[in-house]
Amino acid sequence: MPHLLHIDSSIQGEASVSRTLTARAAQAWKAANPDGTVTYRDLAADPLPLLTGEQNYARFLPVEQYTPAQVEARALTQQLADEILAADTVILGLPLYNYNAPATVKTWVDHLVFPGVTTDPATSEGLLGGRKFQVIATRGGGYGEGTPRHGWDHASPWLVQVLSTLGIEADVIAVELTLAGIVPAMEPLKPLAAESLAAGHRDIDAVFGEPVAASA
Amino acid sequence: MPHLLHIDSSIQGEASVSRTLTARAAQAWKAANPDGTVTYRDLAADPLPLLTGEQNYARFLPVEQYTPAQVEARALTQQLADEILAADTVILGLPLYNYNAPATVKTWVDHLVFPGVTTDPATSEGLLGGRKFQVIATRGGGYGEGTPRHGWDHASPWLVQVLSTLGIEADVIAVELTLAGIVPAMEPLKPLAAESLAAGHRDIDAVFGEPVAASA
Numbered sequence: 532m533p534h535l536l537h538i539d540s541s542i543q544g545e546a547s548v549s550r551t552l553t554a555r556a557a558q559a560w561k562a563a564n565p566d567g568t569v570t571y572r573d574l575a576a577d578p579l580p581l582l583t584g585e586q587n588y589a590r591f592l593p594v595e596q597y598t599p600a601q602v603e604a605r606a607l608t609q610q611l612a613d614e615i616l617a618a619d620t621v622i623l624g625l626p627l628y629n630y631n632a633p634a635t636v637k638t639w640v641d642h643l644v645f646p647g648v649t650t651d652p653a654t655s656e657g658l659l660g661g662r663k664f665q666v667i668a669t670r671g672g673g674y675g676e677g678t679p680r681h682g683w684d685h686a687s688p689w690l691v692q693v694l695s696t697l698g699i700e701a702d703v704i705a706v707e708l709t710l711a712g713i714v715p716a717m718e719p720l721k722p723l724a725a726e727s728l729a730a731g732h733r734d735i736d737a738v739f740g741e742p743v744a745a746s747a
Numbered sequence: 748m749p750h751l752l753h754i755d756s757s758i759q760g761e762a763s764v765s766r767t768l769t770a771r772a773a774q775a776w777k778a779a780n781p782d783g784t785v786t787y788r789d790l791a792a793d794p795l796p797l798l799t800g801e802q803n804y805a806r807f808l809p810v811e812q813y814t815p816a817q818v819e820a821r822a823l824t825q826q827l828a829d830e831i832l833a834a835d836t837v838i839l840g841l842p843l844y845n846y847n848a849p850a851t852v853k854t855w856v857d858h859l860v861f862p863g864v865t866t867d868p869a870t871s872e873g874l875l876g877g878r879k880f881q882v883i884a885t886r887g888g889g890y891g892e893g894t895p896r897h898g899w900d901h902a903s904p905w906l907v908q909v910l911s912t913l914g915i916e917a918d919v920i921a922v923e924l925t926l927a928g929i930v931p932a933m934e935p936l937k938p939l940a941a942e943s944l945a946a947g948h949r950d951i952d953a954v955f956g957e958p959v960a961a962s963a
Contacts, residue, residue, distance in 0.1 A: 542800035581794055581850060584758035591929065629853075629860050630909050631901070634797060637850040644845050683908050685847070685901040692899050693846050713807065 533567035535560050536618035540574040540633045541626045541669075548709045549624035549669040552731060556622050556667060559739035570614055574635040579607070582641040590646055608645045612659065615699075620663045623701075625686055627670040632686040640693055649697050657698025664701040665738060666690060667731075671710035673723070704738070706731035749783035751776050752834035756790040756849045757842045757885075764925045765840035765885040768947060772838050772883060775955035786830055790851040795823070798857040806862055824861040828875065831915075836879045839917075841902055843886040848902040856909055865913050873914025880917040881954060882906060883947075887926035889939070920954070922947035 537557045541547035561567060586604035589597055597605070615621060625632060646652045649659055666687060674684040687703045694701045711717040711724035736742065753773045757763035777783060802820035805813055813821070831837060841848060862868045865875055882903060890900040903919045910917045924940035927933040933940075952958065 542798065542803060544800050546800075575800070578797055582758065584760050584762075584791070587758060629856050631847070631853055631856075631905050634850040634853040634857065637845075637847055637853055640845050640847075641850065682904075685905040688898075689847050689901040 533564040533620070534618045535564070535567060535569045536572070536614050536621045537569055538572045538574065538621070538623040538639075540624055540636045540639075542575045542628075542633065543626070547624075547626065547669075548706060548728075549626045549667060552667045552669065552704075552706065552735060553622050553624040555732070555742060556665065556735045556739045559736065559742060560620060560622070563740045570618065572614065574633070574639055578635045579611075579638050579642060581638055587641075604642070605645070605648065608642050608648050611639065611643050612645075612649050615659050615662070618662060620665070622665045622667065623690075625666050625668045625690060627668065627684055627686045630680075630683045630685055632690060636686075636690070640690070643697065644693070655696075657696055659694075660698030660700065662699075664694065664699045666701050666703045667735070668703050668705040669709050670705065670707045671714075672717075673707045673720070675707070702738075704731055704734040749780040749836070750834045751780070751783060751785045752788070752830050752837045753785055754788045754790065754837070754839040754855075756840055756852050756855075758791045758844075758849065759842070763840075763842065763885075764922060764944075765842045765883060768883045768885065768920075768922065768951060769838050769840040771948070771958060772881065772951045772955045775952065775958060776836060776838070779956045786834065788830065790849065790855055794851045795827075795854050795858060797854055803857075820858070821861070821864065824858050824864050827855065827859050828861075828865050831875050831878070834878055836881070838881045838883065839906075841882050841884045841906060843884065843900055843902045846896075846899045846901055848906060852902075852906070856906070859913065860909070871912075873912055875910075876914030876916065878915075880910065880915045882917050882919045883951070884919050884921040885925050886921065886923045887930075888933075889923050889936070891923070918954075920947055920950040 535557060537553060539550050539553055541549045557569065582604065583600065585598060585600050589601035589605055625636060643649055650657050668687045670684060672680060674680055687705065691701045691703060707727045708720050708724035711720040751773060753769060755766050755769055757765045773785065798820065801814060801816050805817035805821055841852060859865055866873050884903045886900060888896060890896055903921065907917045907919060923943045924936050927936040927940035
């Protein structure tokens with residue numbers, strides 16, 4: 532049975548562009564997979580606990596020597612890994628905050644990276660591959676080549692790199708200039724922002740299917 | 748009176764290389780500034796609360812319309828900004844975890860970036876400049892040019908960029924390959940790791956002064 536893991540991380544609730552876009556993708560996925568099931572994880576509404584030094588140290592210890600906190604942390608890693616392994620498609624919404632990923636996405640990754648659970652301890656090969664992993668990234672400004680802040684987006688490049696160590700080939704669809712409607716100084720960028728959003732919609736629809744029309 | 752703001756973020760406690768290095772720098776600073784005072788912030792031991800969407804939205808509202816949570820968040824931003832403004836030297840320890848900054852450093856930045864508090868709302872000019880800001884970065888692996896993971900370090904480049912929007916010109920001293928003594932596969936890199944550590948010590952001593960000898 533097809534299974535989707537849908538992850539959001541925006542702190543902006545209903546005002547979030549990334550949430551609107553992941554919802555569009557998830558809705559199309561459901562229409563295309565009427566017998567499919569969905570796991571939803573909201574990293575903003577239910578943030579994971581920070582990984583502590585004690586818990587991190589479990590990566591260097593045999594299980595028999597674990598403290599209760601280490602047992603708990605490894606179980607959380609296993610749970611997060613199982614959520615990915617159970618899915619044949621993952622959709623992750625990734626807003627850019629202050630030129631980097633939300634702290635909650637960083638914490639999700641910190642728990643996920645665990646030799647012996649998500650990578651092969653002998654070969655370091657990642658164990659979470661074999662599924663579609665779609666990152667839907669949003670950025671308040673513009674970061675393309677030739678713009679003053681080209682190279683300042685540390686969310687998408689970082690996430691693609693770190694996920695690759697887990698065997699995941701993540702694909703990124705990005706929508707930029709999402710603050711053009713909110714920040715007065717960005718008013719002149721509104722047409723470019725609309726273009727970026729339309730392109731994002733087209734990219735999502737190309738991967739997941741056309742949006743579902745309201746039933747008659 | 749000279750004032751130092753000393754910030755650590757490693758989750759590794761006494762096993763932390765970055766903490767050892769910031770302590771070396773702070774000790775030398777104190778020796779050179781016997782009448783100086785120090786504020787210490789430990790982002791791992793006392794992590795800041797995640798910035799919520801409601802709190803973030805305070806950046807777009809007049810103060811008169813703030814909710815209690817927004818008042819609290821702005822006061823926290825002011826406190827973090829005041830800690831920097833009170834210091835003529837800031838030392839920040841920045842370990843690299845999974846190719847990015849600790850989530851706690853990201854949260855510190857998320858609170859710090861606030862138009863009207865840390866940037867001029869009219870010109871966007873950063874308001875935290877005019878002091879020495881020393882980042883002491885540590886990395887478990889090697890990320891120099893020509894290495895397979897060149898470009899994977901998203902901690903230092905990101906932090907320098909985002910701090911520049913606040914008017915801060917951060918300087919980075921980096922020590923690499925800190926996992927060479929711990930990860931068996933990195934055993935052959937131990938000489939390079941020792942070189943990197945020695946270079947880090949030299950760089951720190953050049954900025955802050957020679958380490959203080961034990962008193963006779």
